[in-house]
Amino acid sequence: MNKLVIKTLLxxxxxxxxxxxxxxxxxxxxxxTAAQFLKVSQGARGTGMGSAFVAVSDDASSMxxxxxxxxxxxxxxxxxxxxxxxxxxxxxxxxxxxxLGDFGVIGISFxxxxxxxxxxxxxxxxxxxxxVFSVSDVAVSLxxxxxxxxxxxxxxxxxxxxxxxxxxxxxxxxxxxxxxxDTPFNGLKIGMAITNLGTKLQLxxxxxxxxxxxxxxxxxxxxxxxxxxxxxxxxxxxxFVLGLSYDVIKxxxxxxxxxxDARHPNDNYESVNVGAEYVFNDVIALRGGYKxxxxxxxxxSFALGAGFKQKLLxxxxxxxxYAYQDFGILTxxxxxxxxxxx
Numbered sequence: 001m002n003k004l005v006i007k008t009l010l011x012x013x014x015x016x017x018x019x020x021x022x023x024x025x026x027x028x029x030x031x032x033t034a035a036q037f038l039k040v041s042q043g044a045r046g047t048g049m050g051s052a053f054v055a056v057s058d059d060a061s062s063m064x065x066x067x068x069x070x071x072x073x074x075x076x077x078x079x080x081x082x083x084x085x086x087x088x089x090x091x092x093x094x095x096x097x098x099x100l101g102d103f104g105v106i107g108i109s110f111x112x113x114x115x116x117x118x119x120x121x122x123x124x125x126x127x128x129x130x131x132v133f134s135v136s137d138v139a140v141s142l143x144x145x146x147x148x149x150x151x152x153x154x155x156x157x158x159x160x161x162x163x164x165x166x167x168x169x170x171x172x173x174x175x176x177x178x179x180x181x182d183t184p185f186n187g188l189k190i191g192m193a194i195t196n197l198g199t200k201l202q203l204x205x206x207x208x209x210x211x212x213x214x215x216x217x218x219x220x221x222x223x224x225x226x227x228x229x230x231x232x233x234x235x236x237x238x239x240f241v242l243g244l245s246y247d248v249i250k251x252x253x254x255x256x257x258x259x260x261d262a263r264h265p266n267d268n269y270e271s272v273n274v275g276a277e278y279v280f281n282d283v284i285a286l287r288g289g290y291k292x293x294x295x296x297x298x299x300x301s302f303a304l305g306a307g308f309k310q311k312l313l314x315x316x317x318x319x320x321x322y323a324y325q326d327f328g329i330l331t332x333x334x335x336x337x338x339x340x341x342x
Contacts, residue, residue: 033267034201034234035161035172037113037137041325042081042093044337048305048323049275050289052259054243055180055191056277060095060339063109063143066178066193066241067155070097070107071145075315079339086330090114091137104146107157113137120166133166143176151182161201161236168205174198174236187247194240200233238266255279271298283309291325299328317341 043061046053057069060079078096085091095109115135119128138161145155157176162169178193242262249256261273275289287305292298307321323335 029267031267032235033237034170035137035139035163035196035236037091037111038139038161038196039237039239039265040083040085040091041335042083042091042095042111043079044081044305044321044323044335045277045285045287045307047325047335048287048289048303048307048321049259049277050273050291050303052243052261052273052275052289052291054178054193054241054259054261055189055245056243056257056259057178057180057191059341060097060107061093061337062155062178063095063097063107063141063157064093064111066180066191066243067107067143067157067176068145068153068178068180068191068193069155070105070143071147071153071155072180073097073099073105073341075099075342077339077341079337081335081337084334086327086333088116104144107141107143107145107155109139109141109143109157109159111137111139135165136163138162141176145178153180154178159198161198163201163203164205165203166205168203168231170201170203172199172201172236187250189245191243191245192241193243194238196236196238198236200235202233203231235266240264253281255282275303282311285309285321287323299330301326301328315342 041047041051042064045059046061046065049056053065057066058072060070060077061081062069076098081093083091092112092114093109095107097105097107099105113136117132117134120131120133121128139159141157141159143155143157145153147153155178159174159176161172161174174196175198176193176195177197179191181190183190243259245257245259247255247257256276256278258276259274263271263273271292273289273291275287277285277287279285285307287307289303291300291303303323303325305321305323307319309317309319311317317340319339321337325333325335327333
C-alpha cells in the first residue's frame with residue numbers, strides 16, 4: 001500500500017506542474033480569469049489562519065480548501081458561513097459531509113453571492129433610468145474523499161459554476177482534487193490541492209444585443225440595425241497549493257498547529273500563506289496568520305480568528321468561529337461560521 005501512496009503522490013505532483021507550467025512567465029496575469037468569487041476564502045477557521053489550511057483540513061469547510069480533508073472526519077458535519085466582503089458585498093457558504101464508512105465520505109457545498117440591486121444607467125440618464133438589475137455568482141459541488149490508508153487520503157470535488165449580470169449569464173464546469181498525507185515524521189502532514197480545473201466561462205444573453213445607429217446617406221434608410229456584442233471565453237482561477245502542517249503541541253489539554261501553504265495561481269504571482277491555531281481543552285481556539293506573504297502588491301495581509309466548541313449529547317457538537325482579515329486600503333472583512341458535528 002505504501003507503493004500506492006508514493007505513486008499517487010508522484011502522479012498528483014506531475015499533473016499539478018503540467019497544468020500550471022503553461023502559466024509560468026514574467027507577468028502576473030492579474031484580472032485574466034472569470035469567477036473571481038471562487039477565490040474568496042470560505043470557512044472562518046481557515047481564514048483566521050491566514051488561509052494556510054490545505055494541510056490542516058479536517059472538517060466540512062475542506063470542500064473549499066482541500067476536499068481530501070472530509071475523509072478525516074469520524075462522523076458527519078455541516079457548516080454555515082457568512083462573509084461580509086469589501087464594498088458591502090457578501091457571500092454565503094454551506095457545506096456538509098456524510099461518512100459512508102469503508103466507502104469514503106460524500107460532501108456537498110454551495111457558494112452564493114449577495115450584491116444587492118443596482119440602478120440601470122445610460123449615457124443620457126447617468127443617474128438612473130428607474131430600472132434595476134442584479135448580479136449573482138453561484139457554485140455547487142458534490143465531492144467524494146476516502147482514506148486509502150491510515151496516513152493517506154484523496155478526494156475529488158466536481159462543481160458547476162454560474163455567473164450572471166442583468167440578462168447575460170455563463171456556466172462552467174470544474175473539479176477540485178486534493179490529497180493529505182501523514183508523513184513518518186510525527187506530527188508532520190503534507191497537503192496538496194488543485195482547485196478550479198475546468199472549462200472556460202463566457203457570458204451570453206440578450207443584454208449583449210444592441211441597436212446600432214446607421215448613417216442614411218451611406219448605409220441606407222434603416223437607422224436602427226440590430227447587432228450583438230460577443231464576449232470572450234475566460235479561464236477559471238486555477239490554483240495549485242502545496243501545504244505543510246506540524247503539530248507543535250498535542251496533548252489532551254493543549255494543541256498548537258502551524259501551517260505553511262505555497263500557492264501557484266494562473267492569474268497572479270506565487271505567494272505563501274502562514275498560520276497557526278491554538279486549542280485549549282478542545283473548547284476554545286485562537287488563530288492567526290498572514291496571507292500573501294512576499295507578495296508586495298497584495299492588499300491582503302494578517303488575519304485573526306477565534307472559535308468556541310461545545311460538545312452536547314453523544315457525538316453531537318456545536319461550534320462557532322469568527323475571522324478577521326485585513327485588506328489594506330480596502331479596510332477589512334469579517335467572517336462568521338456556525339457548524340454542527342454529529
